[in-house]
Amino acid sequence: xxxxMNKTIDNQIQNNAQSRSFKTKRQKSIxxxxxxxxxxxxxxxxxxxxxxxxxFYIMIINxxxxxxxxxxxxxxLPGDQLVNNWNSMMSMSSIQVxxxxxxxLLISSIxxxxxxxxxxxxxxxxxxxRFKGRNFAFMFILFVMMIPNQISALGLVAIAYxxxxxxxxxxxxxxxxxxxxxxxxxxQYMESVLNKELIESARIDGASEFRIFHQMVLPIMxxxxxxQFIFAFVSSWNNFFLPxxxxxxxxxxxVPLIFNLLRSSNPATFDLGLIYMLLTIAIVPLLIVxxxxxxxxxxxxxxxxxKG
Numbered sequence: 001x002x003x004x005m006n007k008t009i010d011n012q013i014q015n016n017a018q019s020r021s022f023k024t025k026r027q028k029s030i031x032x033x034x035x036x037x038x039x040x041x042x043x044x045x046x047x048x049x050x051x052x053x054x055x056f057y058i059m060i061i062n063x064x065x066x067x068x069x070x071x072x073x074x075x076x077l078p079g080d081q082l083v084n085n086w087n088s089m090m091s092m093s094s095i096q097v098x099x100x101x102x103x104x105l106l107i108s109s110i111x112x113x114x115x116x117x118x119x120x121x122x123x124x125x126x127x128x129x130r131f132k133g134r135n136f137a138f139m140f141i142l143f144v145m146m147i148p149n150q151i152s153a154l155g156l157v158a159i160a161y162x163x164x165x166x167x168x169x170x171x172x173x174x175x176x177x178x179x180x181x182x183x184x185x186x187x188q189y190m191e192s193v194l195n196k197e198l199i200e201s202a203r204i205d206g207a208s209e210f211r212i213f214h215q216m217v218l219p220i221m222x223x224x225x226x227x228q229f230i231f232a233f234v235s236s237w238n239n240f241f242l243p244x245x246x247x248x249x250x251x252x253x254x255v256p257l258i259f260n261l262l263r264s265s266n267p268a269t270f271d272l273g274l275i276y277m278l279l280t281i282a283i284v285p286l287l288i289v290x291x292x293x294x295x296x297x298x299x300x301x302x303x304x305x306x307k308g
Contacts, residue, residue, distance in 0.1 A: 059283070062276035070272040085277040095258040096250060097278065104254040105285060107169050107243075108236040111176045115232045116186075116225050118177045123187035124217055128199060145180035150241060157245045167249045172242060182228045189224035190217075226293040233289055255282045 062070050065079035089097055126138055152175075160171040194217065202212050218225070240256040247253055253261075259282075262275060 056283070059276055059279050062272065063280045065273055065276075067272040067274075070276070081273055082277075085271075085273040088271060088274050089277050089281075092274075095261055096253070097258065097281065099251060100253050100255050100258045101281065101285070103169075103247075103252060104237055104256075104282075107172050107254065108233050108285075110169070110173050111236040112229050112232040114173065114177045115179045115182050116229045119179055119182040119186050119228065120190075120218065120221055120225060121213065122183050123190050124213055126187055127190050127194065128196065141180045141183060144178075145184060153242045153245070156242070160246055165246075167247055167252045169252075171246050172236075172239075176232075176236065179232065182232060186221065186224050186228060190221060193220060230290060230293055234286060237286060 058074065061075065061078050063085060064082040065075065066081045066084070069075070069079055069081070122141075126134065156171060156175055160166055160168075165171050199212060199216065202216060207215075238256060239254075240260070243254050243257055244260070247257065259278065262278065
């Protein structure tokens with residue numbers, strides 16, 4: 001009897017030892033698998049980051065080289081023509097780079113602020129108010145979102161000529177306020193993070209709707225507003241079609257318009273160093289805006305993907 005009990009105990013000990021050994025091996029296998037996956041993912045991310053950075057690096061390097069040097073091929077080392085390219089760009093009589101950058105900054109900044117603000121206000125009214133025709137208004141906005149901007153721009157240009165709004169930023173700023181895409185994304189984010197009970201409590205305490213919107217809703221919506229501000233700024237900065245039809249005077253031209261002038265210049269005097277210098281100058285405001293709002297972009301995308 002005693003021998004049987006001892007054998008049973010020995011078998012249990014052996015089974016426990018084998019089980020622990022199996023668990024240990026399994027844990028090591030899982031850790032090894034996770035390590036391999038992490039190495040692969042990090043290597044892929046580094047490769048993608050490299051692909052994203054290389055064009056900017058090439059652009060900056062070429063801005064320091066002359067046109068013949070650029071035509072000979074790519075170089076990882078900067079050249080010594082940075083000052084010459086800058087002086088050539090600033091001394092061109094056919095284009096006014098400084099004025100074009102100021103015009104683009106003015107139009108893009110005003111457009112981004114107004115687009116984001118009024119889209120957030122529209123989204124707030126659709127989310128928080130229950131009124132007749134609410135669903136129709138939402139569906140109508142979605143329908144407008146599917147219409148290409150070029151189609152509506154033709155009618156806008158005709159109106160601008162009739163009311164003598166050519167060479168003015170008003171036709172570029174005012175219509176951009178009605179942005180269905182910006183409204184849609186802000187509305188989706190607002191539905192996921194806005195606490196309606198908190199809004200009702202503020203109303204019971206006597207707060208006005210404008211005070212609720214400015215002091216409660218907008219601070220909560222900062223991540224989404226930052227994201228849409230970036231998108232609106234980049235879209236307005238890169239806009240070529242409508243400014244080309246509205247801004248005919250050289251003093252009102254924006255950055256994309258002067259790029260078009262350089263592209264259509266005489267091939268005999270075409271200077272690649274000047275082109276890359278202008279590209280570098282044009283991309284700097286976009287990088288500054290993105291860096292300033294990058295943290296809000298990341299937090300906005302992660303928070304907006306989770307309900308509640």
